[in-house]
Amino acid sequence: MKILLMGNPNVGKSVFFSRLTGTSVTSSNYPGTTVEYTEGYMKWRGEIVNIIDVPGTYTLEPTNKAEEVAVNMLNEGDLVINIVDATNLERNLNLTLQLLEKDIPVIIALNFWDEAQHKGIQIDVDRLERLLGVPVIPTVATKGNGIRDLINKFDYREIMDRDYGKTEKRWAEIGKIIEEVQQINHRHYSLLDRLEEVSIKPLTGIPIAIIVLYLSFKIIRFIGEGLIGYVTEPFFETVYKPMILKLSILLGSQGFLHDLLVGQLIEGEIDFGQSFGLLTTAVFIPFAAVLPYIIAFYFILGLLEDTGYLPRLAVLVDNVLHKVGLHGFSIIPMILGLGCNVPAALAARTLESRREKFIASTLMAIAIPCMAQIAMILGLLGPYGGKYIGYVFAVLGAVWIIVGLLLNKILPGFSSDLLLEIPPFRIPSIGTVIKKLWMRIVSFLRDAIPFMLFGIFIVNLFYVLGVFDLLAIGIGPFLNRLFGLPQEAITALLMGFLRKDLAMGMLAPLGLTAKQLVVASTILAIYFPCVATFAVLIRELGIIDMLKATLVMIITTFIVGGFMNFAFQEGGFTLLGWLIIILVLFLIKYIPNINNREMISENKNLIS
Amino acid sequence: MNQLTLIELGQGEKGRVFGFEGGQGLINKLNAMGIRQGKEITKISDSFLGGPVTVQVDNIKVAIGHGMSAKIIMEVDK
Numbered sequence: 001m002k003i004l005l006m007g008n009p010n011v012g013k014s015v016f017f018s019r020l021t022g023t024s025v026t027s028s029n030y031p032g033t034t035v036e037y038t039e040g041y042m043k044w045r046g047e048i049v050n051i052i053d054v055p056g057t058y059t060l061e062p063t064n065k066a067e068e069v070a071v072n073m074l075n076e077g078d079l080v081i082n083i084v085d086a087t088n089l090e091r092n093l094n095l096t097l098q099l100l101e102k103d104i105p106v107i108i109a110l111n112f113w114d115e116a117q118h119k120g121i122q123i124d125v126d127r128l129e130r131l132l133g134v135p136v137i138p139t140v141a142t143k144g145n146g147i148r149d150l151i152n153k154f155d156y157r158e159i160m161d162r163d164y165g166k167t168e169k170r171w172a173e174i175g176k177i178i179e180e181v182q183q184i185n186h187r188h189y190s191l192l193d194r195l196e197e198v199s200i201k202p203l204t205g206i207p208i209a210i211i212v213l214y215l216s217f218k219i220i221r222f223i224g225e226g227l228i229g230y231v232t233e234p235f236f237e238t239v240y241k242p243m244i245l246k247l248s249i250l251l252g253s254q255g256f257l258h259d260l261l262v263g264q265l266i267e268g269e270i271d272f273g274q275s276f277g278l279l280t281t282a283v284f285i286p287f288a289a290v291l292p293y294i295i296a297f298y299f300i301l302g303l304l305e306d307t308g309y310l311p312r313l314a315v316l317v318d319n320v321l322h323k324v325g326l327h328g329f330s331i332i333p334m335i336l337g338l339g340c341n342v343p344a345a346l347a348a349r350t351l352e353s354r355r356e357k358f359i360a361s362t363l364m365a366i367a368i369p370c371m372a373q374i375a376m377i378l379g380l381l382g383p384y385g386g387k388y389i390g391y392v393f394a395v396l397g398a399v400w401i402i403v404g405l406l407l408n409k410i411l412p413g414f415s416s417d418l419l420l421e422i423p424p425f426r427i428p429s430i431g432t433v434i435k436k437l438w439m440r441i442v443s444f445l446r447d448a449i450p451f452m453l454f455g456i457f458i459v460n461l462f463y464v465l466g467v468f469d470l471l472a473i474g475i476g477p478f479l480n481r482l483f484g485l486p487q488e489a490i491t492a493l494l495m496g497f498l499r500k501d502l503a504m505g506m507l508a509p510l511g512l513t514a515k516q517l518v519v520a521s522t523i524l525a526i527y528f529p530c531v532a533t534f535a536v537l538i539r540e541l542g543i544i545d546m547l548k549a550t551l552v553m554i555i556t557t558f559i560v561g562g563f564m565n566f567a568f569q570e571g572g573f574t575l576l577g578w579l580i581i582i583l584v585l586f587l588i589k590y591i592p593n594i595n596n597r598e599m600i601s602e603n604k605n606l607i608s
Numbered sequence: 609m610n611q612l613t614l615i616e617l618g619q620g621e622k623g624r625v626f627g628f629e630g631g632q633g634l635i636n637k638l639n640a641m642g643i644r645q646g647k648e649i650t651k652i653s654d655s656f657l658g659g660p661v662t663v664q665v666d667n668i669k670v671a672i673g674h675g676m677s678a679k680i681i682m683e684v685d686k
Contacts, residue, residue, distance in 0.1 A: 058640035058641065059636070059639075059640040061636060063633070063636055063637050063640060087667045088642070088666060088667050088668050090642065090666055091641070091642035091665075091666065091668065094639075094640065094642075119667065121667070167636075167639065171639075171644060196669070197652055197653070200652060200653050200662045200669070200671070201652070201653040201662075202653065202656035202657075202659060203656075311671075314671070315659070315660055315662060315671040316659070318658075318659045318660045318671070318673065319656065319657045319658040319659035319674075322658055322674075327673060328659075328660065328671070328673075416673075417672075417673030417674070417675045417676045418660050418671055418672070418673035418676075419637055419638070419641060419670070419671070419672055419673060419676060420660075420670070420671045421641060421668055421669070421670055422662065422668075422669040422670065422671055423668075424669075
């Protein structure tokens with residue numbers, strides 16, 4: 001038996017899914033997370049039932065890719081559970097009525113039942129059931145209310161096969177139904193309503209956004225540093241190190257196997273940052289240096305998602321993102337990219353046009369360092385002072401803006417407008433947040449560990465074979481001239497393709513100056529996405545667009561790296577450096593807009 | 609009765625959707641979000657430097673980009 005969960009975005013569909021299947025899935029307040037549909041299983045009266053979480057859709061007359069997927073899935077199911085937001089019955093019934101016209105049985109879960117009552121919305125369930133002709137069950141999915149009644153209806157097989165006629169007639173029918181079943185009692189304007197509005201209005205919303213983001217970064221750093229300082233590093237130093245030291249002695253303190261597993265001993269000691277063995281550095285970087293920040297970041301992100309704050313951020317940055325040819329919603333792939341670029345590349349697929357997908361993916365891959373890399377940047381540059389870390393991020397910010405402005409000028413095609421539902425603020429359930437955090441940690445470790453082990457293995461192999469020396473002599477002088485980096489840094493840049501955190505780790509033993517670290521961190525972020533992101537981007541953009549994006553990245557790396565080497569003197573940018581940045585930003589205005597006219601005409605075509 | 613675009617409607621003011629200056633694609637998208645002819649909506653926040661207009665329709669808030677907002681014709685009693 002195959003059961004489809006269908007409904008508008010933000011109706012709590014994913015919560016039903018995880019309730020029914022017991023498997024944890026990502027459930028967030030913003031539309032887009034469930035574009036890739038999720039499948040799960042449950043046992044029902046001795047039978048295995050296949051449950052599919054269909055991407056959220058407002059209508060069966062598809063307006064985007066996600067909705068097309070949803071319509072196509074209708075042919076495969078035995079039963080649809082239509083999840084309806086009781087606080088927005090009218091709009092939700094549009095999808096319901098369209099479903100009732102299809103050749104498939106439908107039952108309805110009237111979710112957020114408690115919230116509707118709170119808001120003074122009264123719905124006559126019996127009458128609604130009679131009017132629609134199908135079972136209607138009030139539910140509060142987050143608390144599990146009504147789920148059992150829903151499960152008891154899994155054998156419902158009556159097909160309505162209604163015909164409500166064209167769009168206008170359908171809305172008229174909905175109007176009639178609403179009039180008969182729904183009664184709204186006037187209710188006072190609550191404090192929460194007020195907060196919801198001030199968080200959207202630019203004048204109050206922007207300061208609130210700045211505070212929220214500032215606090216988020218502070219908390220992430222606090223949790224990350226705390227975990228490293230009090231948990232992971234002490235564990236590795238006091239528990240793990242003696243064990244590995246014994247192994248080192250057992251292996252005779254030298255030889256290929258020893259160097260591969262334990263790595264180089266630094267003054268007779270194991271240095272987790274510098275030894276580069278499979279059991280030392282390859283384990284230390286992901287678990288001790290990066291994992292604490294991954295935990296911190298995804299915990300905060302989970303809270304921001306589940307409270308419904310992220311769509312508000314999309315509204316506030318919409319005007320800025322229009323300047324780079326995107327609209328507000330693209331802030332979501334950018335924020336996800338701060339955790340890991342892979343899910344960010346996947347999130348960019350919900351954007352409408354090929355042009356927008358290209359711009360968003362390229363900007364994300366170029367200028368958004370992932371948390372693994374950020375953690376290493378903080379670790380390496382932190383001792384020199386916050387100023388240097390600030391420079392890395394400021395340069396990446398400037399790169400994001402300048403590359404975005406340029407791409408917007410030269411790329412043909414259209415960019416669409418924002419149209420986004422802003423869900424109410426909801427108090428996140430701690431259970432869901434923790435579940436989601438756990439899933440993301442597992443997926444980080446699953447992706448990171450093999451690449452990290454493979455990377456360290458290659459490093460050792462290349463080291464033994466002398467490949468690195470060859471490269472250092474071959475390309476090193478050029479790098480030295482352009483970026484001011486020592487020849488050995490080339491090896492780190494190469495390994496950055498496997499994992500950025502590994503590459504940052506390889507910079508540690510080189511004894512770089514603060515300036516060299518700033519330059520290296522920045523070009524490592526810009527020059528190429530890691531192989532995992534690269535693979536996803538090829539799939540999402542196609543090989544041609546990905547080659548174009550790669551070209552943009554390489555050119556940007558040379559320009560930015562060279563510029564930083566030139567402009568960064570004695571702990572900061574020179575006056576000339578600043579002037580060049582300002583001049584570039586100013587001059588971009590005068591580059592002719594290649595596609596402006598086409599943009600308007602194409603936009604009209606799209607709409608009509 | 610007075611007609612104006614959603615951009616021109618004042619912040620905090622209520623109006624009825626009169627029509628759309630765009631094709632079926634635009635109308636379908638907006639309809640799906642609950643914004644359709646004859647619907648009463650309240651403007652929560654104005655467009656700021658080309659940013660979106662936010663409106664309240666029944667129990668939901670919807671952010672509508674500047675370009676789209678200029679194509680929504682509202683009707684107000686004045």
